[in-house]
Amino acid sequence: MRIELVKRTEHSRLMAVLSPVIAVFLTLIAAAILFQLSGKDPLLGLFTFFIEPLTDTWSLQELIVKATPLVLIACGLAVCYLSNNWNIGAEGQFVFGALCGSFIPIVFPDFETVLTLPLMLLLGALGGAAWGLIPAILKTRFNTNEILTSLMLVYVASLILDYLVRGPWRDPDGYNFPESRLFTDAATLPVIGDGRMSIAAPIAVVVVIVLTIVLAKTLKGFEIRVMGESPRAGSFAGFSKKRLTLFAFALAGGLAGLAGTMEVSGSLGQLLPTISPGYGFTAIIVAFLGRLNPAAILIAGLVLALSYIGGEGVQASMGVSDKIAAVIQGLLLFFVLACDTFILYRPRIVPGRSATGSEI
Amino acid sequence: MKNIMKATVAAVAFAAASSAASAADLKACFVYIGPVGDFGWTYQHDQGRLDVVEKFGDRVETAYLENVPEGPDSERAIERFARDGCNIIFTTSFGYMNPTLKVAKKYPDVMFEHATGYKTADNVATYNSKFHEGRYIIGQVAGKMSKTGTAGYIGSFPIPEVVSGINAFLLGAQSINPDFKVKVVWVNTWFDPGKEADAAKALIDQGADIITQHTDSTAPLQVAQERGVHGFGQASDQIAFAKDAQYTAIIDDWGPYYIERVQAALDGTWESAQTWHGLKEGHVAMAPYTNLPDDVIAMAKETEAKIVGGWEPFTGPLTKQDGTEAAADGVRLDDGAILGMNWYVKGVDDKLPQ
Numbered sequence: 217m218r219i220e221l222v223k224r225t226e227h228s229r230l231m232a233v234l235s236p237v238i239a240v241f242l243t244l245i246a247a248a249i250l251f252q253l254s255g256k257d258p259l260l261g262l263f264t265f266f267i268e269p270l271t272d273t274w275s276l277q278e279l280i281v282k283a284t285p286l287v288l289i290a291c292g293l294a295v296c297y298l299s300n301n302w303n304i305g306a307e308g309q310f311v312f313g314a315l316c317g318s319f320i321p322i323v324f325p326d327f328e329t330v331l332t333l334p335l336m337l338l339l340g341a342l343g344g345a346a347w348g349l350i351p352a353i354l355k356t357r358f359n360t361n362e363i364l365t366s367l368m369l370v371y372v373a374s375l376i377l378d379y380l381v382r383g384p385w386r387d388p389d390g391y392n393f394p395e396s397r398l399f400t401d402a403a404t405l406p407v408i409g410d411g412r413m414s415i416a417a418p419i420a421v422v423v424v425i426v427l428t429i430v431l432a433k434t435l436k437g438f439e440i441r442v443m444g445e446s447p448r449a450g451s452f453a454g455f456s457k458k459r460l461t462l463f464a465f466a467l468a469g470g471l472a473g474l475a476g477t478m479e480v481s482g483s484l485g486q487l488l489p490t491i492s493p494g495y496g497f498t499a500i501i502v503a504f505l506g507r508l509n510p511a512a513i514l515i516a517g518l519v520l521a522l523s524y525i526g527g528e529g530v531q532a533s534m535g536v537s538d539k540i541a542a543v544i545q546g547l548l549l550f551f552v553l554a555c556d557t558f559i560l561y562r563p564r565i566v567p568g569r570s571a572t573g574s575e576i
Numbered sequence: 577m578k579n580i581m582k583a584t585v586a587a588v589a590f591a592a593a594s595s596a597a598s599a600a601d602l603k604a605c606f607v608y609i610g611p612v613g614d615f616g617w618t619y620q621h622d623q624g625r626l627d628v629v630e631k632f633g634d635r636v637e638t639a640y641l642e643n644v645p646e647g648p649d650s651e652r653a654i655e656r657f658a659r660d661g662c663n664i665i666f667t668t669s670f671g672y673m674n675p676t677l678k679v680a681k682k683y684p685d686v687m688f689e690h691a692t693g694y695k696t697a698d699n700v701a702t703y704n705s706k707f708h709e710g711r712y713i714i715g716q717v718a719g720k721m722s723k724t725g726t727a728g729y730i731g732s733f734p735i736p737e738v739v740s741g742i743n744a745f746l747l748g749a750q751s752i753n754p755d756f757k758v759k760v761v762w763v764n765t766w767f768d769p770g771k772e773a774d775a776a777k778a779l780i781d782q783g784a785d786i787i788t789q790h791t792d793s794t795a796p797l798q799v800a801q802e803r804g805v806h807g808f809g810q811a812s813d814q815i816a817f818a819k820d821a822q823y824t825a826i827i828d829d830w831g832p833y834y835i836e837r838v839q840a841a842l843d844g845t846w847e848s849a850q851t852w853h854g855l856k857e858g859h860v861a862m863a864p865y866t867n868l869p870d871d872v873i874a875m876a877k878e879t880e881a882k883i884v885g886g887w888e889p890f891t892g893p894l895t896k897q898d899g900t901e902a903a904a905d906g907v908r909l910d911d912g913a914i915l916g917m918n919w920y921v922k923g924v925d926d927k928l929p930q
Contacts, residue, residue, distance in 0.1 A: 274659060278652050378764070382734065382929055391694050392736055392918040393670065412651065483648040485678075488671065489733070489764075493645045525652075531641050532656055538611075538643050 217568065221561040231559045239551035246551075247544045256534050264533055265526035265544065275529075277411035279521045281483060284420045285310070285492075287517035288475040289499035291420075291427050292468030294508040298431075300444040301464045305351060305366030306472045307496025308373035309344040313473020314480045315377055316343025318396065318487050321403035322385050328402035336403060337477055344473015345466040347373060352465035356458040362465075370496065381489050396487035405482035414482035416475075420514075423471065427510040440464070472496060505552055523548060600637035604628060604838050605662035607653050608642040609669035610767040616792035616811040617766065617828070618642065621668045621691075623812075624830030631835050635842070646671025651678060658683040664841045666834070667691065669766070670735065676700060687846050689837060692737060694915065696848050703833055706854030707737070708744035708914065710826030710862060712889035713879050714808045715748020717823050717865075718786040719756050720872045721806060722749075726757045726925075728779025730789035730796050732766050734929045738790045740917040744889050745788060746924055748879075759784055760926035769795035780805055797821055806867065813863035824876070825863035832858055852911065856884045890914055895922045 244262060251261035269275040289306045296303040317340025320327055351365040378394075387397040405414035431437035443450040443460050451457065480491055502520055506513030527541025606625050610618035625638050639662070644653045650672050657665050658679055664687040667676045673693035680688045680700045688700040696702055718727050727749065731738050742760060749756035759782055761775040772791050776799035779787060787807035789796040794817040800807035801818035809815065809825025833851065840846040853859040862880060865873040883889070890913075892903030897920040903909055920928050 274655075281648075281652075391916040393694075394733060394735060395674075398674070479648060483651070486674065488647060490645065490647050490671075493647055493649050524649075528641060528653060528656060532605075532639055532653075532660060535639065538641070 218566050220564045220566055221557070222564045224560060224562050227559050228562070231555075235555040235559060236552060239548070239555045242551045242555075243544065243548045246547045250540055250543060251530075251536070254536060254540055256530075256536055261530055261534060261536065264529045265541075266522065268529055269522055269525040273409070274411055275525055277409050277413040279518060279525055280417045281412050281414075282521035282524055283514075283517040284416045285475040285479050285495045286499050286502045286520060287514050288416075288420045288423060288478075289468075289472045289496055290502040290506060290513045290517060291423055291510050292471035293499055293503040294506070294510060294513060295427070295431075295440060296464045296468045297503060298444045298508050299440045299460050299464045300447070301352070301355075301461050302363045303348065303351070303366050303465055303468050304363050304500065305348070305369050305496070306468060306499055307492060307494065308366070308370035309347045309469040309472035310476040310479075310492055310496045311370075311373040311377050312347035312476075313340040313344030313469070314476030314487070314491055315373075315380065316340055316346075316473065317477025318385075318399075318480055321399040321481075322396050322487065325397060325400060325403075328400055330402075332402045333405065333481070336481060337474060340477025341470040341474040344476060345470035347473070348465040348467075348469020349462060352462045356461050362461075366465075377487070377491070378489050381487050385487060387486075394489050398486045399481060403481060404485060405478060407482075412483055414478065416478035416482050419474075419478070424510045424514045431510065472499075501549060505549065507556075519548070520545075601635045602632075602664065602838065602842050603637045603639070603660075603662045604834075604841075605638065605657040605660070605665045606640040607644050607650065607657070607665070607667045607669075607672060608640060609644065609646065609671075610792050611642050612640070614767055614792045615794050615814060615817070618668070618792065620811050620828045621666070621830055624834040627831030628834050628838050632838065632842075636838055644672075651675035654679045654688075655682070658686045663687060664689065664838060664846070670737075687841055694850075696850060698848055701837070701848045701850070703837075703851040704737070704915075705828055705859040706852060707826060707828070707860060708740045708889060709854045709883045710860050711741045711744035712748040712883070713862060713876050714788060714824065714826065715745035715750075716752055716879055717748075717808075717868065717872060717876055718745070718788070719749035719752030720875065721823065721868070722753075722756070722786045724783050724785045725753055725755055726759060726782075726784045727786040727788060728776065728782070728784030729758050729760045730772055730775045730779070730787070730791055731760050731762045732791045733764060734762060736915055736917045739920070739928065740890075740914050741790050742924060743917065743921045746921055747889055747894075750923060755923075757923060757925050760924065762929065763791060765791070767792040769793040772796050773799050776800065776807075777803070794818075809863055815863065815866060820867060822863075822866060823868055824865045827861040827863055829859055829861050852915075854883070855880060856886070896920065897922055897924055897928075 248258035251258040317336045351362045354360040355362045382394045385396045439455045502516045506516035523545045530536040608618040612622040666689045668691045670692045676690045692704045763771045773795040776796040785805045787800045797807045797818040801821040813825045815822045888908045890909040892907040893905045894902040896902045
């Protein structure tokens, strides 16, 4: 007897709804087993990991702080991926945007007006977009592989950041330590609530709403999807593949740059050699977890943030190793992707002896 | 569904009961940059935490978070501890400095201790150790033992603590062999065994027959062992990973400091301070000297005694890489100059990233 996956003629609406539920349920069971095996109370572990972060305002705010850059970047990436542009370099666009956004508060710290923040955000978005356009132009002009070029530019951006923070942008009063001066209040994003949550969070929600409407209701959204699924059909409709590539990369880079500037201005308050714990790469997971749909990306971003905050919670209060937390995170992604398979395929049990490899 | 609800309620009740059950007088919490199993920097901090556990038993409860990246996540980790009822929080990496100060401002009743930084507040103390004292000794050993007259140095980040370590090492080596050279490779990480090993191999290929490192893993020493050259343990006695290659190791011993500060917190006498101790106070120690001839061991022990007696390795005449004078004959650099060092001494075969 063996089990086969058979492609469905139409994707299963039932599984599309059930898949995340089943995935979360399987993750809970697997997590409980892991806690049990490591000698911790499984119920307390599950509670601390998945529920406690949702029970007080501080951790809810932290959840949103963590999710905000992920959601912003993932929204831009969704447009890239829908239109068949494989932008893997959001991390670099995030970093380069943050650099451009930090130009004013570091080089002109005395420029403190109401215009300071809007200008910073604008520069950040433009910087990120410019960084994103490099692989796009290379792709449209020279037919280079954007997966490689965008990824390699991540390292270039990180090294530029490294150079600036250790060199010209180093804090003059910082004992030569590699960090920039602290931003003034005029260059710091206003905080909402009593924690670290800033106006970056509502901005991300606005981006999600706008992008949802653009993708569902506008010609541009239609263009993005058509060119992704069938560029030939799209070209008959007069859409330009090259222009769309430039657009998608500029948008994704712009959003990543905006996220970078808001992270530096909102959460960090200065430039450091490392300003991102891999947001640009985690956002790729968020984008696919959200099935490239902005509203679902918002939820996926929050779920992934929960797995970080909860993972820290079980470490801090129960002494669970951070490896266990990382395994649970990985399992969640694994189960989601595995369950999503059943949207397009159905399992079929084939009685008899196992396949010899000669069948079709 | 009903069962899940029940389970949730049970878990809530259990969580409430378990937090009420802790009867400790004080909770001490630690934020680590690497894994506790790095057998280097973080491992030694965790040994210090275990010393606290052993000394105070049930009176003090401890908790830690490992692998906390410097950056936006660290502030959350520190604040989590402040909210979880930790009375004293040790943040053990330089990059936690500003996050520690930010959280400290919000929680004035919690005591904070930041390792290797320079900013303090009423409830933020700093602590660090004079690792460069140990570096001078291993430099002397290198000067005696190296046949090529060249050592390879794996640096993490070009911050003053690391730069002063490179300088002290070279000064020690030059006190034996004035032509001694040190080649530096920057790996830009505190802990990445793969990168550290690659750097060690590259340095050996360039003619270094002594490997030393200011990173946290045992990888460089393991490479030295494989390639038949020698090296030194960093932060922790790493002889178990390189029994033929390790000459000695510079051991960070945080236990005495942690016990002292936790005791002060218990007694209510804790005050913000800047602690910078070395071999004399036992915060830096040398691992047993192995794989060395007796005369070299005697020399190392003599230097160790000299430093314990109050001698400072950064005593003139000191010449910078560009030929200018850093300190005249017999002049001792002050603490500020060592803690903010951003220049190489003459003989370093590298340009300091500026």
